[in-house]
Amino acid sequence: MRVVDVNELYSPTGGGVRTYIDRKFGIMADLGHELVVIAPGKRDEVEERPGGGRIHWVRSPLLPLDTNYRQFSRVRTIRSLLDAIDPDVVEVCAPWAGALAVRNWHGRALKVYFAHNDNLAAYPRRWLHPLVSAERVERVFHFYTRWMHNMLAPFDAFVTNGPTLARDFTRRGFDAVPMPLGIEEGYFSPDHRDERLREALLAQCGLPRDGLLLLGLGRHHSEKRWPMVIDAIDAAGADIPVGMVMLGDGPARASVEARIKGSPHIRLFRPVYDRHRLASIIASCDALVHGSSDEPFGLVAHEALASGLPLIVPDRGGCAEIADPLFAETYRAGDARACADAIRRLHARERTILRAAARHAAARVRTGHDHARELMAHYAALLERRRALAA
Structure with a gap:
């Protein structure tokens, strides 16, 4: 055809x-x-x-x-x-x-x-x-x-x-x-998790090895609501050791850079185009956090789940479609306080059980x-x- x-x-x-x-x-x-x-x-x-x-x-x-x-x-x-x-x-x-x-x-x-x-x-x-x-x-x-x-x-x-x-x-x-x-086949897998890489990323965020390492992945655009996510991490960080590594670029990059200057535990990096390296970074984090409630499909959430990552996503949009409570926390879309509460809830869960549930779901992600x-x-x-x- x-x-x-x-x-x-x-x-x-x-x-x-x-x-x-x-x-x-x-x-x-x-x-x-x-x-x-x-x-x-x-x-x-x-x-x-x-x-x-x-x-x-x-x-x-x-x-x-x-x-x-x-x-x-x-x-x-x-x-x-x-x-x-x-x-x-x-x-x-x-x-x-x-x-x-x-x-x-x-x-x-x-x-x-x-x-x-x-x-x-x-x-x-x-x-x-x-x-x-x-x-x-x-x-x-x-x-x-x-x-x-x-x-x-x-x-x-x-x-x-x-x-x-x-x-x-x-x-x-x-x-x-x-x-x-x-998702693209042959790249994303929980098997790419690298504990040494995770500890290095946590250190770059100024956090100890028992900190919660979140991943922010996607374009810097107003529809992604990164300022809301950053506010939520700052709020949750007052109570728990949480940080975020952000991978991405886009028209709102300057405003995102300005917003994280006062955030001690958030680090911004350019996109990683080496798929194997990207797959290793994703699998080595502790959870994906996402802000856009207007994602029609939510490809990054699917890639994260295929890498064995738990999810913190809005309760509306494509990412919410795969947010099973066994491995995900959802929050009211656009609400930084609700997002911060979701981060705290995920931090309080038993990580071994949480990751096992995500790993089980990884095998069923659509290709x-x-x-x-x-x-x-x-x-x-x-x-x-x-x-x-x-x-």
């Missing part, structure tokens, strides 16, 4: 969508399929990917609000590329110019909207919380939902990257089918191959249904 992803969220300096697509190239080739991505770039060019697949970069302007990304401006170019590639399935993941190009394209492919995020949750719902309820935001911005329904009316299917988004979009009247993502197999089977069933109806 040849799948074309017209992806307005793909960028060399992007976050979760870039990671997902980069891994998917190899996985699709492994399964006998072909993935082609059409993405906005600096110039028109084609980039071949090792092992199969390619990216058609379409010259596009920068996105003013986040210069890590660009926005399509040449709809005809996208349609011409689709004509030339002739896919079996064409996906879009944002309801903007890319979706418009696919909406009005008259090729033979199955048209699929693949939701990687929810703009209502990521922006107005997050900006207005806690002043305005989520239900009120949905009512006020119903015009956007109506517009999106109209934009996607000619599409054949709607899938999401997990059950959290599926529920939100189903409530808005979309026939959304969850296709949960999965990228699991996701791709299920997604391709779904597409194959939709194509077969279309052929049967046409016969």
